[in-house]
Each structure stands twice: as C-alpha cells, then as structure tokens.
Amino acid sequence: MTLSPAPDDTLAQLKAGKLQGAKHLKLSNQLTQFPPQIFELADSLEILDLSGNALTDLPSDLHRLKKLRILFCSNNQFTHLPEVLGQCESLSMIGFKANQIKHIPEQAIPTRTLRWFIVTDNALAAVPNALGECSKLQKLMLAGNQLSSLPASMANCHALELLRISANQFESLPDFLFDLPKLTWLAYAGNPFCNAIEQALISQLHIHPIDWQSLTLQHVLGEGASGVTYQALMQQENAQQLVAVKLFKSGLTSDGLPRCEMHANILVDEHPNLVGVKGVIHNHPQGVAGLVMPLLDADLKVLASPPSYQSCSRDVYAEDCRLTPQQAQLILQGVTQAAEHLHAHGLMHGDLYAHNILWGAEKVVLSDLGGASFLPLDKPQLTQKILKLEARALAILAEELAAVVSSSGDKTVQG
Known part of the structure; x- marks a missing residue:
C-alpha cells in the first residue's frame, strides 16, 4: 500500500492515525523534529522521504523501523550523518543530498545492506573507511563535496558499478578504481586534476x-x-x-x-x-x-527508463519492449559510433545508459553529457584504463539489447 496525499494532508493523516499499513511515506512540511507518529508504521514502512524540511538529526531509535529499506533526507540541515543509520537492519538506499554534512561517522554506515548511497552537494572532506566493508554497494554519489581522496578500504567494493566524484578536490584519480571488477559508470569532471585539461580543450574552440x-x-x-x-x-x-x-x-x-x-x-x-x-x-x-x-525528431523514443529502487544500477525496459535484431544492431552501432566520436574529442560519456538513448526507425541519438569527463590525453595509459569502463558500459548495453530482441529472431547482437 502506497499513500501519497497532498503534503499538508499527509502529516495530519499521520497524526490522526489514518496511515496504518503504509509502505511509503513522504513528508515535506518544514519539519524541525522527526514526527514520533512515524513509529506507528514500524510494521509496514519501507520507504521514508523527509526531503525538503529543516531537520538536523534523526531519533536514536530509528532502527525500530525494521522494514525501512530507503531513506531520503535531502535538502535539510544535517551537518553529520546520524549514527543510528548503521543500526537499521534493512536499509539499502540512503539519500542526504544538499545538506551541510561535514562528517560521516564510521558507525553511520549500514555495511551489510547498503547498495546506493547519495551525499551529493555537501561539505565532506572525507568519507568513512566503513564504505570498504559494504560488499553490496553498487552506486556511490559524492559529487559536489571537498574530497581529495577516497579511503583505501574501498578497493574492497567489488560490487561498485557507478561512482560520481565530480566537483571535488581530487588532484588525481585513485589507482584502485581501475581494479574494481564492476566499475562501469564514472564521472570526475570539475576536479583540479582535470580542470586544466578542460580549459586547454575549450580554449581552442569558438563558443557561439x-x-x-x-x-x-x-x-x-x-x-x-x-x-x-x-x-x-x-x-x-x-x-x-x-x-x-x-x-x-x-x-x-x-x-x-x-x-x-x-x-x-x-x-x-x-x-x-x-x-x-x-x-x-x-x-x-x-x-x-x-x-x-x-530540436530532435518528435518520433524518437527513449529506449528504457532509469534504474528503479529495486534495479539500482540497471535501467528498466518496458515489459512489452521488443526489438528486431536489425533494430538492436542499429541502436548499438549508433551508440558505439557516438561514444567513439566523444573519445576522439577527449571525452568519456560516463553515463552510457539506455535511458539516455533516443531511437527511431532510422536514427539513434546518445544524449545527456551531464556525466561526461575530460580524458587525460597526455597520459595514454590512464586514458585507456578510463575507456575500458566505457567499453564495459557498451557491453552491458549489448546484453540488454539482446535480452529484448524478439524471441522469433536471432538474438545475436554484435558489439
């Protein structure tokens, strides 16, 4: 059961005890305190969204919400990540974007269950070693902080697939990143080590x-x-x-x-x-x-939807999505050619996903360069390591396309 009345009504209904059995609760009412009535939903609540309030802390017994899987507290006033999160036995997704977080205690990380961690746009100068204990961590979003390094323990994050460290203070990319077996989508633009690369590339161009x-x-x-x-x-x-x-x-x-x-x-x-x-x-x-x-042709359609809470790092294709082998081949070839063009111009896309692909009968477009990063072309060995990540993304796309090719056709999709 998911209940999503108008925001002002939700708090009133919660206090009146009318949300029993709710699995998903969203409250955005300039709250300064955690409403204790939320604990009355402990037997059912799985997703709690407290974004857009004025909270600075969470109750020390939050772990009473034993079914809580997903917690959003973006756009609040937290200066630290509450330690109690580490005691929440089912918590797999945590989002504290756009707060004022300067410190994440080691104990605040639910190491056994964490899959998706978002602390974009805060004031972090370091992240905890405990991240290296998160064997299920797939997505880590750290853009817009003050980080200059990542803990060496993160070399153990063998499930990590997506990493955003753009707009920080890195003077170089951590070497261990390229030994992570599943890392596929990486964004690092806006750091000191690549700002000079960016400026050198752009200085030669006319900006209209x-x-x-x-x-x-x-x-x-x-x-x-x-x-x-x-x-x-x-x-x-x-x-x-x-x-x-x-x-x-x-x-x-x-x-x-x-x-x-x-x-x-x-x-x-x-x-x-x-x-x-x-x-x-x-x-x-x-x-x-x-x-x-x-302006792109209005007939072009998006290949898939972005990842869901459940799929985490994988796009969601419509259940009725069926492609002929020829259509799948057209898409893969078009995206590959787009990626090669980016690479030749000193860029990695960094977000090469089906939800950023538009396609029609005769045209394929790879869109959204928000996660693009500038390649260190003066360091060819490093550039090749970076581009191996993009090759991994293309291989995943080929697998996904093969999976939605009509069963009556040949499922071979050549990369």
Missing part, C-alpha cells in the same frame, strides 16, 4: 553566444537532475527556427558542474548520433546558464 531575447520558450520537452529542456522558437536575422533550450537548475547537478556539461557539448560539436549544440545562452535576466540545441 545566443542572446536570450532571441528565444521564445514554448513547452517543456523533459526534465532531469541537471535542468529543464524546452522547445523554443529562435529568431535569427529574418528567419525563425524551432530549437531545444536546456536551462540548468543550479550551480551543481547530481553529476557535477553545469560548466563541464556545457563545455562537453561544445567540444563534441556535430555528430549524427549526438544531440549537438547551436550555442550558449547569453544575457539571461537571472544569469541562468543554458544551452541551445537542435
């Missing part, structure tokens, strides 16, 4: 400015972690054309810095299997950063 006044926004095409994309009409001299306009939400995204995403788009220029870019927005009245891109 597009005045905000020449754009008329029409309707929303899509929204992601980093921003909102609109269809818009662009006036240039005596001509008008339809374009896509992406406006970034803030100075930091779940993947890293908008600056890095904008530079990545400019760097790769045009390719038939990439979205492309027309220019960068200038003179926005609120100073919002944005990109102007070609």
Whole structure:
C-alpha cells in the first residue's frame, strides 16, 4: 500500500492515525523534529522521504523501523550523518543530498545492506573507511563535496558499478578504481586534476553566444537532475527556427558542474548520433546558464527508463519492449559510433545508459553529457584504463539489447 496525499494532508493523516499499513511515506512540511507518529508504521514502512524540511538529526531509535529499506533526507540541515543509520537492519538506499554534512561517522554506515548511497552537494572532506566493508554497494554519489581522496578500504567494493566524484578536490584519480571488477559508470569532471585539461580543450574552440531575447520558450520537452529542456522558437536575422533550450537548475547537478556539461557539448560539436549544440545562452535576466540545441525528431523514443529502487544500477525496459535484431544492431552501432566520436574529442560519456538513448526507425541519438569527463590525453595509459569502463558500459548495453530482441529472431547482437 502506497499513500501519497497532498503534503499538508499527509502529516495530519499521520497524526490522526489514518496511515496504518503504509509502505511509503513522504513528508515535506518544514519539519524541525522527526514526527514520533512515524513509529506507528514500524510494521509496514519501507520507504521514508523527509526531503525538503529543516531537520538536523534523526531519533536514536530509528532502527525500530525494521522494514525501512530507503531513506531520503535531502535538502535539510544535517551537518553529520546520524549514527543510528548503521543500526537499521534493512536499509539499502540512503539519500542526504544538499545538506551541510561535514562528517560521516564510521558507525553511520549500514555495511551489510547498503547498495546506493547519495551525499551529493555537501561539505565532506572525507568519507568513512566503513564504505570498504559494504560488499553490496553498487552506486556511490559524492559529487559536489571537498574530497581529495577516497579511503583505501574501498578497493574492497567489488560490487561498485557507478561512482560520481565530480566537483571535488581530487588532484588525481585513485589507482584502485581501475581494479574494481564492476566499475562501469564514472564521472570526475570539475576536479583540479582535470580542470586544466578542460580549459586547454575549450580554449581552442569558438563558443557561439545566443542572446536570450532571441528565444521564445514554448513547452517543456523533459526534465532531469541537471535542468529543464524546452522547445523554443529562435529568431535569427529574418528567419525563425524551432530549437531545444536546456536551462540548468543550479550551480551543481547530481553529476557535477553545469560548466563541464556545457563545455562537453561544445567540444563534441556535430555528430549524427549526438544531440549537438547551436550555442550558449547569453544575457539571461537571472544569469541562468543554458544551452541551445537542435530540436530532435518528435518520433524518437527513449529506449528504457532509469534504474528503479529495486534495479539500482540497471535501467528498466518496458515489459512489452521488443526489438528486431536489425533494430538492436542499429541502436548499438549508433551508440558505439557516438561514444567513439566523444573519445576522439577527449571525452568519456560516463553515463552510457539506455535511458539516455533516443531511437527511431532510422536514427539513434546518445544524449545527456551531464556525466561526461575530460580524458587525460597526455597520459595514454590512464586514458585507456578510463575507456575500458566505457567499453564495459557498451557491453552491458549489448546484453540488454539482446535480452529484448524478439524471441522469433536471432538474438545475436554484435558489439
């Protein structure tokens, strides 16, 4: 049973004892204290979302919620991760994005059960050694902190598949990352060691400015972690054309810095299997950063949905998704060519997933460069290690495509 009334009603219903049996509870009411009535749901509650409040701590007996699997406390006022989390016997996903967290106690990590850990946009200078004991950890999101290293114990994170360390203070990539057997999706742009690489690549390019006044926004095409994309009409001299306009939400995204995403788009220029870019927005009245891109064919459809809470690191394909071998081959070849173009221009995509792939009868587009990272081309051995991760992502995509090829056809998909 999932209950999701209007936010103001939810707290009132909770206090009135009307949410018995609820598995999923979301409260966003500028709370400064944890409502004790939540404990009345201990026999059923699995997902608790307390994001968007003013909390600074959690009760020391939170572990009474024995079925709690997923906890979100983003956009609150925590300065530390509560130690009690380490005592929660079923907790597999923890999200404390956009707080003011400076310290994570070793005891706060539920090492036996943790699969997905999000502490993006905080003030961490270190993360605990206990992460290395998390044998089930698959996704670790640390972008937008003050980290300059990761604990050596993390060499034991053999299940880790996705790592975001963008917009931190790393002077180099930790060597052990490339020995992790399942690491596939890595984002590291916006760190000191690659800022110089980024600037060197971008300094050689012309960045075309597009005045905000020449754009008329029409309707929303899509929204992601980093921003909102609109269809818009662009006036240039005596001509008008339809374009896509992406406006970034803030100075930091779940993947890293908008600056890095904008530079990545400019760097790769045009390719038939990439979205492309027309220019960068200038003179926005609120100073919002944005990109102007070609408008893609409305018939293109997204290949799959992003990972669910259950799938964690794997995209979710519709149950009725069926491809012919030829369609699967078209998709894989298009994405491979897009990735090769990125690599040749000094970039790794870093988020090569089916949910970032648009496709139609004759066209395939790899989108979203939010997780793209600049390759250390002056260090060819390191570059090759990084690109092996992208090869792993392509191999996973090939496996997924093969799994949705119509049973009547040949399931062989050549990478």
